[in-house]
Amino acid sequence: MFTRFKMFVKRLYRSFLKWNALRVVRDRGVNIRINGPCQFSSRTELGVNCHFNGLKVNGKGLVRIGSNFHSGEDCLFITDIHNYKGEKLPYDETYIVKDIIIEENVWIGSRVIILGGVTLGEGAIVQAGSVVVSDVPALSIVGGHPARVFSNRSSEHYFRLKEEGSFH
Numbered sequence: 620m621f622t623r624f625k626m627f628v629k630r631l632y633r634s635f636l637k638w639n640a641l642r643v644v645r646d647r648g649v650n651i652r653i654n655g656p657c658q659f660s661s662r663t664e665l666g667v668n669c670h671f672n673g674l675k676v677n678g679k680g681l682v683r684i685g686s687n688f689h690s691g692e693d694c695l696f697i698t699d700i701h702n703y704k705g706e707k708l709p710y711d712e713t714y715i716v717k718d719i720i721i722e723e724n725v726w727i728g729s730r731v732i733i734l735g736g737v738t739l740g741e742g743a744i745v746q747a748g749s750v751v752v753s754d755v756p757a758l759s760i761v762g763g764h765p766a767r768v769f770s771n772r773s774s775e776h777y778f779r780l781k782e783e784g785s786f787h
Contacts, residue, residue, distance in 0.1 A: 633653065637653040640658065640671070643659055646665070650667055651667075652669070654670070655692055663683075667686045670787075678699030679714070680699060680719065681720075683721065688723075693729055694731045697732065701714060715735075716735065719733055722740055722742075722743075722757070725741070725742065726743075727745040728746055731749050733751045742777050746763070749761060749762045749763055750764045751766045752765045758774055760772065
């Protein structure tokens with residue numbers, strides 16, 4: 620009996636997390652799964668079959684996330700930075716806003732930070748704990764601070780699975 624109650628509470632919690640996170644999203648596809656606390660902006664667009672385990676979007680820039688996206692826990696996307704080229708030191712009241720574009724079938728690990736102006740190419744994988752400050756080519760595996768390419772996915776394997784429609 621207690622196990623059923625725990626399962627009910629868990630489902631209720633996930634429903635609340637999903638409602639709370641998606642209520643501000645500009646556009647979204649179907650089959651969005653939210654397993655941990657997420658905060659999106661009103662300029663966030665989500666593809667289909669996206670899985671989030673804890674992601675926070677900060678700033679006024681556009682964040683476009685493609686289909687079949689998966690994220691680990693405690694990820695952060697930052698689209699604004701203070702304007703250090705402004706009229707005051709160390710920065711003024713204005714912001715520099717840059718968009719973040721994530722193409723389809725991208726997987727990012729836990730505690731990844733992605734800064735504005737970055738595009739993650741199709742099929743890219745970002746290692747846990749990485750800070751992504753520049754574009755990531757398609758099918759690349761990156762990691763570190765700042766994130767650098769250290770491996771690549773097999774394009775033959777990737778495109779075969781994509782053609783078969785084998786998505787998690």
